[in-house]
Amino acid sequence: MELKLLPILLFGACATGLALVMLFAGSLFGPKRQSAVKRMPYESGMDPIHDAHKKFDVRFHLVAIAFLIFDVELLFLYPWAVASRHPDGIDAAVRVAQASGAGISRGLIFAEAMVFIALLAVGLVYAWRKGVFQWR
Numbered sequence: 001m002e003l004k005l006l007p008i009l010l011f012g013a014c015a016t017g018l019a020l021v022m023l024f025a026g027s028l029f030g031p032k033r034q035s036a037v038k039r040m041p042y043e044s045g046m047d048p049i050h051d052a053h054k055k056f057d058v059r060f061h062l063v064a065i066a067f068l069i070f071d072v073e074l075l076f077l078y079p080w081a082v083a084s085r086h087p088d089g090i091d092a093a094v095r096v097a098q099a100s101g102a103g104i105s106r107g108l109i110f111a112e113a114m115v116f117i118a119l120l121a122v123g124l125v126y127a128w129r130k131g132v133f134q135w136r
Helices: 003-029 059-085 089-099 106-129
Strands: none
Touching: 059 106
8 A cells, every 4th residue: 555545535534433422422522312303304494384385585585695795705705815825826926927928026026916806895784684594
């Protein structure tokens, strides 16, 4: 076996061990009392006792969409943050852009990232003002 595979095997063994420990600890120390209310299905903030075609509030979808927007924001910011921590990360991007004829500098890249964050902040303020995050 090569030493290159050792970290992957150790990670897999640790993950499997942790999952097994959590499984056994949960069944050993977890609550044991079951009731009809605990076994009843629950979805979208409503008890499933009424008609299956009953309409439910759209706020659940709005919260989910807001979560996805800010989750995607982190996905876009992560490579920028990693590149800015690495000494050659942003400079390499600037060199590639300048080689293609675009006049890009470090300041422009930082400004673009700040505009992106500002637009998402405006979206957050808009959703907040519309009451998307209020539980009624």
